[in-house]
Amino acid sequence: MLKRLLIIIPCYNEQASLPALLAELIEVKIPGYVIIPVVVNDCSTDDTSAIARQQQIKVIDLPINLGIGGAVQSGLLYAAQYNFDLAVQMDGDGQHPPKELVKLLSCYENSNANLVIGSRFIEKEGFQSSFTRRLGIGYFYWLNKAFTGLNIYDSTSGFRLFDRKAIELASVDYPDEYPEPESLVYFAKAGFRIKETPVIMASRVGGQSSIRNFASLYYCIKVSLAMLFSAIRKIQ
Template structure:
């Protein structure tokens, strides 16, 4: 089977080398592609100097556009499995093989790595945990399914989801909205416990102001997704 790691990266000059070298060290049987979302630091130069596999976007598309580029690459190159791993070093690549086995053995469309099942490792800030809990409850109300970590970027998709996300993927803060989209289509989604790490360097692009926008925007997007017809 062809398996791909999609690594969206924006201004990750402090983290990208450790992220890629960790993947090379700990993961077998996966290809990878970095989607450089028009970084304004040295991310592009570092990747090219190290001869990493990279797609450089000509303009900044945001996390949704970067991830969709990765899914489009996976679709056009006929990958069977694609998994998103963030470029900031928070996602532990040692869980990827377990996720792949779980996806295939249970015939799932998506597996989400959740930090809240066993509550080990970095659990995020209190403010963000409150937001995550809110989205978890909202998704349960809208779909009847419980997703404990709806904002997790560590997500592995099978072919049906790859094809869907290559054509249609939310732009801003896409994780909760895209989960609702595939659950509403009747796709099979499960979570497994993982351990995440704190960001290794740099800082998150999500400020307090953006967090307020995030809550309002994603809530409205989920409600609209609930009434959308397919």
């Protein structure tokens, strides 16, 4: 029986990168899966929504800007409501090539993980991000290891696969701001199996990163505190 896979594409002003991304995604065929993309338009001020609709892609237009965490959770709520077997977050800026999707699915099939993270840093191929951002990612590697005991080398990666259990949990409660490092603590505390697999990412095609202040002390402190609170609070 075919598994239904929802591709969640959170977008804020991604009109420059979205046409090529959607065109490539539509061409991806993976045996055993029905792939259905949904664009979560996070109150963009450009033609993001119109471009997606022109390519006959389902669009969720958010009435206010929720940020990356809220946009992803909106997609996960959609996945839960319509009983998808799996969901994959794939950013709308072109950094996550659709052809790499098969690697996440292969890891999921071989490990039966609840969450699979696409990592730039295991085989160190493709776009590796800036030096300052890599320093921050290295910091969150050690912080995540302290809180979870896991070796996750690309804890800020937004290229990730959720199984049905992860969809259900995240649709109820998911970090709203800079969610990737914090959510790993949340999923690990829930007893979920988390795996990381090497992927090749590309540089951003257009638009602006949602974490432009990534290397700032403020960002590191804020996310560190959020991870700490996730580690000590009770899972509902």
